Structures are given as C-alpha cells and as structure tokens.
Amino acid sequence: MKKLLILGAGTAGTMMANKMRKHLARDAWEITIVDQFKTHYYQPGFLFIPFGMYNRNDVIKPKSDFFPVGVNVIYSKIDKIQAKESNVILEDGVVLKYDYLIVATGCKTAPEEVDGLNGELWYKDIFDFYTIEGAVALANYFKTWKGGELIINISELPYKCPVAPLEFAFFADAFFTERGMRDKVNITYVTPMSGAFTKPRATKMLGELLEQKNINLVPDFAIMEVNNEEKKIMDYGGTEVKFDCLVSVPPNLGDEVMERSGLGDDMNYVPTDKHTLQSTAHENIFVIGDASNIPTSKAGSVAHFAAEILEENLMCAIEGRPFTGSFDGHANCYIETGYGKGTLIDFNYDTEPLPGSFPFPGLGPFGLLKVSRMNHYGKVLFRWIYWHILLKGKEMPIDSEMQMAGKKL
Amino acid sequence: MATKNYGGVSVDVNDEGYMTDSSQWTKKVASGIATDEGVVLTDKHFEVIDFIRTKVADGATLTIRGINKSGVVNAKEFYQMFPGAPLKKSTKIAGVPKPESCI
Ligand SMILES: Cc1cc2nc3c(=O)[nH]c(=O)nc-3n(C[C@H](O)[C@H](O)[C@H](O)COP(=O)(O)OP(=O)(O)OC[C@H]3O[C@@H](n4cnc5c(N)ncnc54)[C@H](O)[C@@H]3O)c2cc1C
Numbered sequence: 482m483k484k485l486l487i488l489g490a491g492t493a494g495t496m497m498a499n500k501m502r503k504h505l506a507r508d509a510w511e512i513t514i515v516d517q518f519k520t521h522y523y524q525p526g527f528l529f530i531p532f533g534m535y536n537r538n539d540v541i542k543p544k545s546d547f548f549p550v551g552v553n554v555i556y557s558k559i560d561k562i563q564a565k566e567s568n569v570i571l572e573d574g575v576v577l578k579y580d581y582l583i584v585a586t587g588c589k590t591a592p593e594e595v596d597g598l599n600g601e602l603w604y605k606d607i608f609d610f611y612t613i614e615g616a617v618a619l620a621n622y623f624k625t626w627k628g629g630e631l632i633i634n635i636s637e638l639p640y641k642c643p644v645a646p647l648e649f650a651f652f653a654d655a656f657f658t659e660r661g662m663r664d665k666v667n668i669t670y671v672t673p674m675s676g677a678f679t680k681p682r683a684t685k686m687l688g689e690l691l692e693q694k695n696i697n698l699v700p701d702f703a704i705m706e707v708n709n710e711e712k713k714i715m716d717y718g719g720t721e722v723k724f725d726c727l728v729s730v731p732p733n734l735g736d737e738v739m740e741r742s743g744l745g746d747d748m749n750y751v752p753t754d755k756h757t758l759q760s761t762a763h764e765n766i767f768v769i770g771d772a773s774n775i776p777t778s779k780a781g782s783v784a785h786f787a788a789e790i791l792e793e794n795l796m797c798a799i800e801g802r803p804f805t806g807s808f809d810g811h812a813n814c815y816i817e818t819g820y821g822k823g824t825l826i827d828f829n830y831d832t833e834p835l836p837g838s839f840p841f842p843g844l845g846p847f848g849l850l851k852v853s854r855m856n857h858y859g860k861v862l863f864r865w866i867y868w869h870i871l872l873k874g875k876e877m878p879i880d881s882e883m884q885m886a887g888k889k890l
Numbered sequence: 891m892a893t894k895n896y897g898g899v900s901v902d903v904n905d906e907g908y909m910t911d912s913s914q915w916t917k918k919v920a921s922g923i924a925t926d927e928g929v930v931l932t933d934k935h936f937e938v939i940d941f942i943r944t945k946v947a948d949g950a951t952l953t954i955r956g957i958n959k960s961g962v963v964n965a966k967e968f969y970q971m972f973p974g975a976p977l978k979k980s981t982k983i984a985g986v987p988k989p990e991s992c993i
Contacts, residue, residue, distance in 0.1 A: 637954075637955065638953075675975075701974075701975060703954055703965070703969075705966065717954070717965050717968070717969035717976075718969050718973070718974065719969075732955075747953075747955060747956055747959060748953075748955065776990070
C-alpha cells in the first residue's frame with residue numbers, strides 16, 4: 482500500500498482528505514490524517530462572538546463529521562517530520578511513514594512574542610479574538626464595559642484573515658452606537674501597515690470607511706512592548722498609544738513542529754513554491770493553507786482555491802507527470818462593515834483588489850469594494866457553505882483562478 | 891525609467907526612487923541616497939546594508955523580526971539608525987527593492 486499522510490485537520494487538511502479519497506483507489510492508497518484536537522472551529526465565526534452575534538456553539542462541530550469513509554484519523558500531537566526518511570513522529574513516539582505528505586498545520590497566535598502582551602492584564606483589559614478563549618472572554622468584558630480608549634492593534638505581518646481586525650473595528654463602532662455609548666468609546670486602529678490595508682485601492686476605500694465611522698488610524702506602528710502599569714503600547718520608533726481596552730492580533734506563527742523539523746522560516750512557515758504548492762526543499766512534501774509561506778492572504782477562501790490546484794498537482798506527482806496546476810494566489814474576502822452591510826475584495830498575486838461585481842460580470846450579486854447589504858449576506862452564507870460544501874471538498878460555482886471579467890481597472 | 895545621479899554615478903530608479911538594477915550600487919551611491927533620506931551612514935549602517943543585500947540576493951523576505959534576529963543589530967537600534975520607516979529607508983539605501991508587505 483502506498484501512503485498519503487495529511488498533517489492537520491483544519492480547513493485545508495479536511496478538504497484535501499475529502500478530495501484525495503475520491504481520486505485514490507482504496508486498495509492501493511492508504512490516507513491518514515492527524516490532528517491534536519477533536520473539535521473543528523469555524524474560525525471566521527470568532528469575529529462575531531465578542532459582539533454577542535454568535536456564541537461558542539455556533540462555531541464548533543466535531544471534526545469527525547467531515548472526514549470521508551476510508552480515511553484513517555489519528556488524534557495526536559505531531560512531534561516531528563523527518564523529511565529525509567519520509568517519516569512523521571507523533572508525540573507518543575509512533576512513527577508514520579509516507580510516500581507523499583501534505584502539511585496543513587495552519588498558524589496560531591503567539592502573544593508571548595511581544596513583551597508584556599500576555600502579562601498582568603491579559604484577558605482582564607487585553608484580549609485577542611483569534612482564539613475561542615479570547616473571543617469569549619472579550620464578549621463577557623464588553624457586557625459591562627463602561628467605555629474609554631478601545632485600541633485595536635496588529636502586532637506583525639503576516640496574520641490570518643487580514644481584514645478581520647478591520648471588521649472588528651467596524652463592528653465595534655456599530656455595537657457601541659447601538660448601545661448608545663459610542664460617545665464614550667474612542668476607537669483607534671493601530672497597524673504596522675502604512676494605511677488601512679496594503680494595496681492602494683482597497684487601502685483608500687477601507688481608509689475612508691474608517692474615517693466615516695470616526696475610527697482613528699495610527700499607521701506604521703511596529704509594536705515593541707505593552708506597558709501593563711501605564712496601560713499603553715509602545716513602538717520601536719517611540720510612538721505610544723494609551724488604552725483602556727486593548728484588542729490585539731498577536732504575531733501569527735506556524736506550528737513549532739516546523740522548527741523542530743528544520744522545515745520552517747523564522748516564523749515557522751514552510752517555504753513553498755507559490756505556483757505548484759510543493760515544498761521547496763522536498764519533492765514529496767506539499768503545503769497548503771496558513772502553514773505555507775506563499776505571498777497571499779492566509780484565509781480559508783485561499784485554502785479552498787489552492788486545494789483545487791493541489792489536488793491536480795498531487796495527482797501529477799503520483800502519476801509521474803509534470804505539474805499542470807499553477808496557483809495564482811486567488812483570495813476572496815467578505816468584509817463586514819457593520820449595520821448589516823459588508824464589502825468584498827477579490828485579488829491574487831498580481832492583481833490588487835479592484836472595484837466591480839462578483840462572481841458574474843455586471844450582475845453580481847456581490848459588489849467589489851462597495852458597501853452593500855448583499856455582501857453581508859455573502860459572509861453570513863459563508864458559514865453554511867463552509868460546513869456543508871467547502872470542508873467536504875465539493876465543487877463550488879466559483880473559479881479557483883481569479884477572473885478579470887467584472888472588474889474595473 | 892528615471893535615472894538619478896549620485897556623486898557622478900548615474901543609476902536607474904523607479905518612481906519611488908528605489909534602484910532597479912542592484913548591480914549599479916556602490917557605497918558612494920548609498921551615501922548619496924542616504925543624504926536624500928536624511929541619514930548619515932556609519933560603519934554600523936554598512937554592516938546592516940551588507941546583511942540586507944546578502945539576504946535579498948538569497949531571495950529571502952526582509953522583516954523587522956529577521957533584522958532583529960540577524961545578530962547585526964536589534965530592532966530598536968535599527969529604528970534609531972533609520973528613523974521613521976527603517977525597512978523602507980534601509981532597502982532604498984541598500985539599492986534593493988522595497989519590501990512588499992503581502993497579507
Ligand atoms: C478571527 C478570524 C476570522 C477569519 N475570517 C475569515 C474569513 O472571513 N474568510 C476566510 O476565508 N478566512 C477567515 N479566517 C481564516 C481561516 O480560518 C484560516 O485561514 C483557515 O482556517 C486556514 O486553514 P488551515 O487548514 O491552513 O489551518 P487551520 O484550519 O487552523 O488548521 C490547522 C490544524 O492543524 C492542527 N495542528 C497544528 N499543529 C499541530 C500539531 N503539532 N499536532 C497536531 N495537530 C496540529 C491544528 O490543531 C488545526 O486543526 C479567519 C480566521 C480568524 C482567526
């Protein structure tokens with residue numbers, strides 16, 4: 482029996498297990514997937530929890546609901562990848578051999594990387610919303626918060642779902658307005674980027690939205706430390722911002738497995754060919770999702786588009802053909818802007834987010850770089866699509882390759 | 891494409907003033923760009939620039955985190971040496987492309 486081993490059963494790993502089981506004959510290929518947890522978290526839902534729109538139960542399901550028949554599932558922490566020997570070692574010492582390996586271990590927050598971030602005030606006046614624990618703690622905090630300086634800070638690039646902290650800011654504006662206390666809450670968005678986003682048109686559009694909603698912007702802020710006594714964040718350049726409540730996006734790092742295995746860069750991301758999705762160091766290792774270092778957004782939608790390419794290229798490798806799939810870095814992100822409305826961006830390695838309509842040129846129903854009620858429904862719908870279509874690796878009516886039709890230059 | 895003249899040497903630059911041909915770079919050119927950026931170069935600056943040029947030649951992405959771990963300078967010193975936007979300034983002076991922050 483040949484062996485395909487998948488590390489990580491999150492968004493990307495689960496999709497790949499479903500896709501590959503369909504291609505590979507059960508009597509010739511054994512597929513095994515490993516994850517440390519039994520619960521699947523719908524991470525995009527974490528954003529809604531602090532504002533009481535979702536609770537814990539809305540964002541969790543057993544991972545076992547999503548694996549196809551005929552895949553071995555192992556719940557264990559992964560200790561190490563021995564790429565030269567084509568072995569993976571689990572925490573309890575069990576050795577798994579593979580012919581092909583898919584790395585899909587994602588990335589996670591590392592608050593300990595910033596001095597003082599997870600100090601005395603952690604989960605008292607300082608929170609994250611990138612973990613279920615942080616999102617739930619913040620929901621409880623907001624219930625009785627009297628207002629003051631609300632600071633939203635991104636520690637460092639890259640981090641997953643690059644629009645999530647902006648959405649958080651928009652939601653906070655709407656939330657405190659609806660509570661009749663917006664005048665008591667001063668919202669400031671403090672970012673290492675030079676504006677609200679990285680690419681010119683989206684930056685302009687999203688920057689204007691911040692302004693309209695009376696949210697202050699502090700750009701080019703590279704955080705050095707959090708001062709818990711004086712409740713302020715300080716950057717290397719000497720800028721200081723005071724907070725009453727700090728909502729932080731801590732550094733996002735790949736899993737320590739990569740460090741232990743000598744497979745990661747200085748943030749534990751795995752160097753990956755951005756078009757073929759093959760590891761740049763080992764021919765029989767492929768990388769998908771947040772775990773890779775490819776220069777596009779770390780998002781579920783990206784993992785979904787990449788999954789189609791990886792499916793194709795893995796079959797090429799297995800059947801000894803040259804790669805035919807080439808990933809273009811396609812990302813498609815709905816952005817909640819509050820009050821039941823949203824906007825949408827669609828882009829890839831070479832094309833920045835542009836205005837227009839999606840997915841059907843001229844028709845939409847979604848508007849690119851426009852604020853509309855429809856775009857908000859897109860995001861709401863995404864949760865249903867995620868559980869029922871995306872994870873199961875089913876086809877979606879959207880091209881994996883970014884389309885120029887419908888976009889205005 | 892525009893060209894700029896630094897101490898008698900003409901170099902190709904893009905519209906943001908970043909050199910487009912790294913091989914045209916010399917220490918003299920670096921000093922010229924540094925003057926425009928309001929930075930006076932010391933030996934320490936050149937150590938950092940050397941690190942940056944080597945990294946970029948190896949195809950690595952530059953980050954504050956990477957500089958901090960370089961063993962040449964820590965992040966705080968880096969900010970002091972190239973005040974304001976250290977990555978943008980130092981890469982310009984080092985004659986390499988502006989680091990793209992992709993998210
Ligand atoms: C607040 C928030 C909002 C978001 N909003 C959106 C959105 O609107 N749209 C969108 O497209 N994306 C969004 N995302 C991003 C999206 O959730 C991720 O990009 C996606 O889940 C990445 O999938 P992945 O499989 O690469 O990683 P994950 O889904 O994180 O899975 C990685 C898996 O690997 C396992 N693992 C890691 N290391 C080990 C180990 N050593 N041993 C055993 N198991 C291990 C983990 O337990 C985990 O199950 C959001 C994320 C957050 C946090």
